[in-house]
Amino acid sequence: MSLTVKVIEPSGILDGIRGNILRREVGDILESGADILLIDLKDVKFIDSSGLGALVSAMQMVRKANSKLFVCSVSDQVRMLFELTKMDRIFQTFIDQEDFERQILAIQ
Template sequence: MSSSVKILELSGILDGIRGNELRREVSDALANGTEILLIDMKGVNFIDSSGLGALVSAMQMTRNANAKLFVCSISAQVRMLFELTKMDRIFQTFADRDEFNSQILATQ
């Protein structure tokens, strides 16, 4: 059984403006039948509180659609923020896309 997978690549600063774009992208992907969303944060160097809120909102939308959301390639700074805000308990993160592919897509 193959699931519909969508990868969203983020870069730069994840703030209120980019967070609103992320919410729209997630909403559109779910509306188009995406079952597994991967947010690749390799290019993200900073997240503010609005960006963090957008990630939580994306997770809620994904759960409400009975889909799954994963995050990969977070920087050390973003990982520290995730740990400080306990987001590391909410989001399943992977070191990179290869780890995601081997652990999630290989089991589909």
């Protein structure tokens, strides 16, 4: 069985505007039938509360579609935000895309 994996790579500041774009992108990807969605945050320097809300919304959309969502390349600021808001318990994070492939795709 072959799984469809899609990667989203937002950049800059993940705020309300970029969060809405992210939600639309996630919706489009799920409509195309992706099994696994990886959000690579390597180019995201800062996430505000609206951006965090967009990530939570994306997770809910993915769960409703019976798919899986993972996050990788989290900066120190984003990691701290995830820990403070306990989102690190919700999002499974990886060092980078290679780490994700090694740990998740290898066992699928």
